[in-house]
Amino acid sequence: MTSSSPSRGKWSGWLLVSPLVLVLVPFFVLPIVIVLVASFLESDGFGGLIRTFTLANYGGLLSSKLTLALYLETVKFAALTWFFSLIIGFFVAYFLAFHVRNQLLAIGLFLLCTVPFWTSNIIRMISWIPLLGKEGLINTALIKTGLIGQPLEFLLFSGFAVVVAYVHQLTIFMIVPIFNSMARIDRRLLEAAVDAGTSRFDVLRLVVVPLTKSGIALGSIFVISIVMGDFFVVKVMSGGGTASVVGAFYEDIGVLQYPAAAASAVLLTLVLSALVLLILRSVDIRREIAQ
Amino acid sequence: MTVLATPVALARARAAARREGRPWTFYALAGLFIFYVVALYGPMICIYVLSFQDVRGGLVFPMKGMSLHWFVDLFTQVRTGDVKGSFDRSIKLAVLVTAITVVVSFMAGLAFRRRFPGDTAVFYLMIGSLVAPGLVLGIGTGLLFNALGIETSWYTSALGAQLSWILPFGVLVMFAVMSRFNRVWEEAAWDLGASRWQTIWLVIVPIIAPGLIAVGLFGFTLSYDEFARTLQTAGSLNTLPLEIWSMTLNVTSPSLYALGTVTTIISFAIIGASLATIALIQRRRAEGGRPGGHA
Amino acid sequence: MSLGPGHIELAGVSKSYDGQTTAVDAINLKITDGAYCCLLGPSGCGKTTILRMIAGHEEPTTGEILIGGEDVVGLPPVARRTAMMFQSYALFPHLSVRDNIAFPLRVRGRSKMDRHAAADAMIEKVRLGELADRLPAQLSGGQQQRVALARAAITEPRVLLLDEPLSALDEQLRVQMRQELRRMQRELGITFVHVTHTQLEAIALADLVVVMDKGVIRQAGAARDIYAAPRDRYVAEFLGGQNVFSGKVQRVNGVSVTLAAPELRAIAVPLGSARPDAGDTIDVAVRRDDIVLLRPGVPLADGLSSLSARVLGVEYQGNFVKVMLDALGPSEFVAYVPERDFFRDPHQIGDVVVAAWQADRARLLA
Numbered sequence: 001m002t003s004s005s006p007s008r009g010k011w012s013g014w015l016l017v018s019p020l021v022l023v024l025v026p027f028f029v030l031p032i033v034i035v036l037v038a039s040f041l042e043s044d045g046f047g048g049l050i051r052t053f054t055l056a057n058y059g060g061l062l063s064s065k066l067t068l069a070l071y072l073e074t075v076k077f078a079a080l081t082w083f084f085s086l087i088i089g090f091f092v093a094y095f096l097a098f099h100v101r102n103q104l105l106a107i108g109l110f111l112l113c114t115v116p117f118w119t120s121n122i123i124r125m126i127s128w129i130p131l132l133g134k135e136g137l138i139n140t141a142l143i144k145t146g147l148i149g150q151p152l153e154f155l156l157f158s159g160f161a162v163v164v165a166y167v168h169q170l171t172i173f174m175i176v177p178i179f180n181s182m183a184r185i186d187r188r189l190l191e192a193a194v195d196a197g198t199s200r201f202d203v204l205r206l207v208v209v210p211l212t213k214s215g216i217a218l219g220s221i222f223v224i225s226i227v228m229g230d231f232f233v234v235k236v237m238s239g240g241g242t243a244s245v246v247g248a249f250y251e252d253i254g255v256l257q258y259p260a261a262a263a264s265a266v267l268l269t270l271v272l273s274a275l276v277l278l279i280l281r282s283v284d285i286r287r288e289i290a291q
Numbered sequence: 292m293t294v295l296a297t298p299v300a301l302a303r304a305r306a307a308a309r310r311e312g313r314p315w316t317f318y319a320l321a322g323l324f325i326f327y328v329v330a331l332y333g334p335m336i337c338i339y340v341l342s343f344q345d346v347r348g349g350l351v352f353p354m355k356g357m358s359l360h361w362f363v364d365l366f367t368q369v370r371t372g373d374v375k376g377s378f379d380r381s382i383k384l385a386v387l388v389t390a391i392t393v394v395v396s397f398m399a400g401l402a403f404r405r406r407f408p409g410d411t412a413v414f415y416l417m418i419g420s421l422v423a424p425g426l427v428l429g430i431g432t433g434l435l436f437n438a439l440g441i442e443t444s445w446y447t448s449a450l451g452a453q454l455s456w457i458l459p460f461g462v463l464v465m466f467a468v469m470s471r472f473n474r475v476w477e478e479a480a481w482d483l484g485a486s487r488w489q490t491i492w493l494v495i496v497p498i499i500a501p502g503l504i505a506v507g508l509f510g511f512t513l514s515y516d517e518f519a520r521t522l523q524t525a526g527s528l529n530t531l532p533l534e535i536w537s538m539t540l541n542v543t544s545p546s547l548y549a550l551g552t553v554t555t556i557i558s559f560a561i562i563g564a565s566l567a568t569i570a571l572i573q574r575r576r577a578e579g580g581r582p583g584g585h586a
Numbered sequence: 587m588s589l590g591p592g593h594i595e596l597a598g599v600s601k602s603y604d605g606q607t608t609a610v611d612a613i614n615l616k617i618t619d620g621a622y623c624c625l626l627g628p629s630g631c632g633k634t635t636i637l638r639m640i641a642g643h644e645e646p647t648t649g650e651i652l653i654g655g656e657d658v659v660g661l662p663p664v665a666r667r668t669a670m671m672f673q674s675y676a677l678f679p680h681l682s683v684r685d686n687i688a689f690p691l692r693v694r695g696r697s698k699m700d701r702h703a704a705a706d707a708m709i710e711k712v713r714l715g716e717l718a719d720r721l722p723a724q725l726s727g728g729q730q731q732r733v734a735l736a737r738a739a740i741t742e743p744r745v746l747l748l749d750e751p752l753s754a755l756d757e758q759l760r761v762q763m764r765q766e767l768r769r770m771q772r773e774l775g776i777t778f779v780h781v782t783h784t785q786l787e788a789i790a791l792a793d794l795v796v797v798m799d800k801g802v803i804r805q806a807g808a809a810r811d812i813y814a815a816p817r818d819r820y821v822a823e824f825l826g827g828q829n830v831f832s833g834k835v836q837r838v839n840g841v842s843v844t845l846a847a848p849e850l851r852a853i854a855v856p857l858g859s860a861r862p863d864a865g866d867t868i869d870v871a872v873r874r875d876d877i878v879l880l881r882p883g884v885p886l887a888d889g890l891s892s893l894s895a896r897v898l899g900v901e902y903q904g905n906f907v908k909v910m911l912d913a914l915g916p917s918e919f920v921a922y923v924p925e926r927d928f929f930r931d932p933h934q935i936g937d938v939v940v941a942a943w944q945a946d947r948a949r950l951l952a
Contacts, residue, residue: 013407016398027455028420031431095320118512118558123551127334130351229424265427479676483690484664497680
């Protein structure tokens with residue numbers, strides 16, 4: 001005989017969530033703490049740490065012009081990727097949610113969008129090489145049609161290629177949460193608004209966007225945090241010509257400059273947390289998802 | 292009044308008639324959608340095609356011959372690294388991550404349906420773990436293991452590092468799954484005499500089974516493809532993405548494309564199986580009428 | 587003392603969720619074994635909270651709940667031997683009709699053959715024979731309700747608790763399922779407690795109607811008593827069918843009081859158990875079907891009270907005609923005139939009429 005109603009038990013919540021916490025503490029909290037501690041120590045130059053407190057790592061980081069340039073570069077990629085993935089993701093989701101009338105077809109097309117997500121990101125990235133390269137499909141086609149005489153150099157190993165690869169990889173992170181929000185909007189609401197003479201643009205602005213705020217926020221968090229925490233796409237697709245915050249961090253680790261790298265990591269984490277908190281303040285994601 | 296009303300009424304009637312057809316936005320957005328899908332699949336299809344060239348093949352079109360040369364090359368050549376071993380490890384790791392993600396996310400999903408002391412702290416801990424730069428966490432984890440004197444390996448440190456990212460994802464998906472689970476089923480089960488365990492096994496799990504499979508699928512792919520967190524925590528033996536990464540730096544032959552084709556086939560086999568399972572469950576629910584009505 | 591197994595008694599039961607506002611306030615209520623009881627009130631009046639406390643889904647903050655003479659507070663539903671039928675039925679979507687009905691037996695560890703035999707017997711009882719292998723999503727609302735009823739009844743509870751069982755059905759089905767509920771209750775011979783916000787449902791079904799408002803019981807009694815003799819203005823207005831007006835007591839003369847109000851002349855109302863004093867403001871109710879409409883100038887018989895008024899509206903209702911009058915200014919005053927009587931001398935909107943009733947039919951409200 002059971003004696004506990006499903007609505008009782010103050011500690012059951014903690015019991016159920018304890019495995020999650022048991023993973024997050026050693027693999028998120030402790031590593032961050034270690035990085036934080038390392039950022040205040042001195043390096044012995046051979047990968048070891050000297051136990052003296054110093055702010056020199058932050059001093060070096062904040063006084064370096066390179067830091068600002070790296071952040072500007074990374075923020076630029078994050079902003080561009082966010083913008084394009086949001087625009088494409090929002091309208092693709094809108095098309096699927098409101099324009100495809102057959103529900104089964106909508107789900108089928110939705111799955112079509114998600115399928116590439118299940119394949120390797122690295123493979124998807126390098127798959128742009130035969131297209132964008134100097135002798136790639138696009139250049140070949142443009143030359144053959146006579147539109148250009150010389151192959152376009154900016155297509156591959158450039159900032160352009162970086163943004164293309166990011167948008168290619170991450171738009172799905174916008175589509176899924178936004179589609180999820182839109183699927184909950186009562187279509188009759190939109191029809192009623194249109195019948196009342198509201199223009200399509202106003203319906204979009206006044207009804208659809210506010211109701212998909214949580215999806216947009218969630219998608220933005222995914223995209224921004226992935227781009228800002230990534231170095232791999234920038235390294236490969238820019239052809240080494242462009243650096244990123246995490247890329248520089250990786251280089252520091254490579255030459256065993258742990259404290260300097262740690263200071264840079266702490267700064268990045270702070271910037272990222274501030275951005276995410278800003279987004280989270282505008283919408284209560286937990287309530288929105290679980291409602 | 293009537294003079295004004297007539298054009299409005301006309302416009303209304305016209306709008307109503309037009310609803311039978313499609314508004315212009317439909318065509319514009321359909322165009323965008325097609326563009327997106329082509330851009331999504333086009334490049335990938337290119338490399339699948341290019342991986343089937345013969346020995347003269349290069350990294351770009353045009354296609355030179357047709358053979359399985361580069362697939363053989365992939366598994367036999369030394370310079371392409373330990374593809375087989377890393378592949379093996381990646382699958383094992385992904386299965387491990389999937390199992391843990393499904394169980395832990397499910398439990399957390401149950402917990403987060405109501406408030407408990409400290410729930411907001413746990414939630415933000417999760418969001419933090421989700422957005423923290425992967426490479427930074429990977430290095431932190433590596434340093435932690437170093438400080439504790441434990442060897443890093445794919446089944447300890449890399450497993451943990453991957454979970455710190457994949458679990459929050461799983462829990463977020465679980466929130467969405469749970470929001471579609473009506474609490475009244477749970478109450479009814481309790482009212483009818485089911486224990487807590489019976490409620491979970493006989494009511495909650497079967498009802499949200501498709502959602503649990505989706506969470507598992509998420510966990511599997513995220514792990515199978517994880518790079519940044521694994522890079523510094525996998526120890527001496529590589530997982531597949533690490534192997535691919537080193538290949539992109541050394542190998543400039545269609546072997547690379549052949550690897551892409553192989554991993555994609557594996558991914559598709561796994562999604563196919565998962566989706567088929569979900570579809571089977573849904574169909575059984577929709578059509579019902581199980582003969583004999585076994586329990 | 588030999589209380590039946592399904593005898594329910596609430597003693598001083600209160601429920602507060604936040605320690606400040608009370609959802610249910612010091613309720614005392616007895617429901618005899620085998621009775622059909624309806625808890626009636628608007629949403630938020632505490633009726634569902636009472637039901638859930640009897641069911642064991644919520645515990646009272648203070649007070650005792652006795653079923654069959656034993657205190658059940660703190661016990662789970664199984665130990666109380668109660669069963670609940672949920673508002674939306676809460677059928678398990680992944681189980682067939684048979685498996686849904688057999689579920690309570692399954693969790694009690696009964697063998698498959700055993701529980702399927704019991705479930706099939708129950709399925710026959712609620713006339714769902716050919717649907718045993720269907721899933722809930724493939725059933726109509728009425729069929730779903732029968733499955734829910736069968737599932738709740740299969741463990742032979744001593745009390746069945748129904749939370750707005752008819753609200754998900756359309757009007758016609760509602761009347762039909764109402765009869766079905768009553769039939770099942772008679773067949774099972776157990777106590778039914780039924781929560782509803784629909785007056786018609788309550789008075790059509792219940793042996794005991796409990797009218798609630800803001801966490802307290804306003805009146806509990808047989809349907810006819812509640813309808814014909816409401817205790818106060820709230821009950822009279824909620825049950826409907828009454829004209830309620832207030833006035834100041836002018837004289838009290840032992841058997842009746844005379845009261846006056848701005849809209850009416852002195853009216854005599856028989857004294858019930860109430861003992862008002864001159865100068866008190868009191869409420870009076872007169873049934874709408876006790877009102878007779880007369881043309882002005884027609885001499886009044888003895889013992890009639892009357893008001894003059896103008897007709898505001900006329901609604902044809904089939905077996906009677908609803909005539910709205912302006913006798914009380916902004917508040918409603920309505921006469922239900924039998925159809926044949928009305929059309930013998932139809933009134934038009936704007937007509938001046940005299941609304942009269944037998945003085946002893948008026949009732950003082952508490």
